Amino acid sequence: MRKPLVAGNWKMNLTVAESRHLVSEMIPGLQSIEGVDRVICPPFTSLLAVSALLEGTAINLGAQNLYWESAGAFTGEISPLMLSELARFVILGHSERRMYFNETDSTVNKKVQAALAHALTPIVCVGETLEEYEAGLTEEVVSRQIRLGLAGLDLRIGNNHTSPLVIAYEPVWAIGTGRAATPEDVNVIIARVIRAVLFDEFGERISQSTRVLYGGSVNSDNASKFFSEEEIDGALVGGASLKVNEFVKIVQAA
Numbered sequence: 510m511r512k513p514l515v516a517g518n519w520k521m522n523l524t525v526a527e528s529r530h531l532v533s534e535m536i537p538g539l540q541s542i543e544g545v546d547r548v549i550c551p552p553f554t555s556l557l558a559v560s561a562l563l564e565g566t567a568i569n570l571g572a573q574n575l576y577w578e579s580a581g582a583f584t585g586e587i588s589p590l591m592l593s594e595l596a597r598f599v600i601l602g603h604s605e606r607r608m609y610f611n612e613t614d615s616t617v618n619k620k621v622q623a624a625l626a627h628a629l630t631p632i633v634c635v636g637e638t639l640e641e642y643e644a645g646l647t648e649e650v651v652s653r654q655i656r657l658g659l660a661g662l663d664l665r666i667g668n669n670h671t672s673p674l675v676i677a678y679e680p681v682w683a684i685g686t687g688r689a690a691t692p693e694d695v696n697v698i699i700a701r702v703i704r705a706v707l708f709d710e711f712g713e714r715i716s717q718s719t720r721v722l723y724g725g726s727v728n729s730d731n732a733s734k735f736f737s738e739e740e741i742d743g744a745l746v747g748g749a750s751l752k753v754n755e756f757v758k759i760v761q762a763a
C-alpha cells in the first residue's frame with residue numbers, strides 16, 4: 510500500500526505575511542485529515558515563517574528547488590544543507606524550471622542526488638510538452654526524463670517501506686491551463702511507462718513503492734476521479750493550492 514500524498518506548489522506567489530495568513534487558515538482543515546501525507550511548498554523566502562507555523566502539526570514543508578552543492582560561491586542559490594534544517598520535501602525538475610531556467614535531465618539528476626544525500630525527499634517532475642504530446646512522443650520523453658534524471662542513483666527502501674523519492678507526472682500542456690489529462694490516460698502512462706522504467710532501472714520494490722502523483726489543473730471537482738485510479742498516488746497541485754477550501758477538499762479526496 511502506498512500512502513497518498515498531496516503537495517501544494519505555491520510557485521512564485523505570496524509575501525511572507527501572505528504565506529503566514531494562508532497557512533494559518535489551512536492548518537485546521539489539513540490537520541483533521543488522516544492517512545494522507547500533506548506537503549506545502551512555499552517560495553524560499555516564506556519557508557522559515559511557514560515552518561514555525563507547521564511545528565507540532567503533521568503537515569510537511571517542501572521547497573521548490575535547490576542547488577546541488579552544499580555551500581560555496583554560488584550567488585543566489587540555496588543548498589540542500591540549508592533546506593534540510595527546514596523542509597522534508599523538495600520539488601525538482603518542474604517544467605517551469607526546465608522551460609525558463611534551462612534545467613536539463615542532467616542538472617535534475619545532480620539535484621536529486623544532492624537532495625537524497627541530505628535526507629530530503631525529492632518530488633521529481635516529468636511530463637511532455639504539447640508539441641511532444643501531439644507528435645505521440647509522451648512515452649519516449651517521460652521514459653528519458655526518468656532514466657536520465659535518476660541515472661546512477663542507489664535507491665534503497667526506507668524503514669517505513671517507502672521509496673526515498675516521489676515522481677510527479679505533469680503533462681506540460683495540462684499545467685495551469687484548466688485542461689487536465691484524463692485519469693484513465695494518466696493511469697496507463699504511470700503503469701506502462703513510469704513504473705515500467707522504475708522496474709527496469711531499480712527493480713520491483715522501488716517500482717511498486719514509489720509514489721507517483723498526477724499534476725496539471727487538479728481541482729476539487731476532478732481530484733477524486735484521479736485518486737480513484739489504481740496507479741495515481743496523489744497530486745501535485747499548483748493554482749488550487751493557493752485557495753484554502755480547494756486545497757483542503759483535494760486532500761480530503763485523497
Ligand code: PEP
Nearest residue numbers: 684685724725726747748
Ligand atoms: C504545478 O505547478 O505543478 C501544477 C500542476 O499547476 P496547476 O495545478 O496550476 O496546473
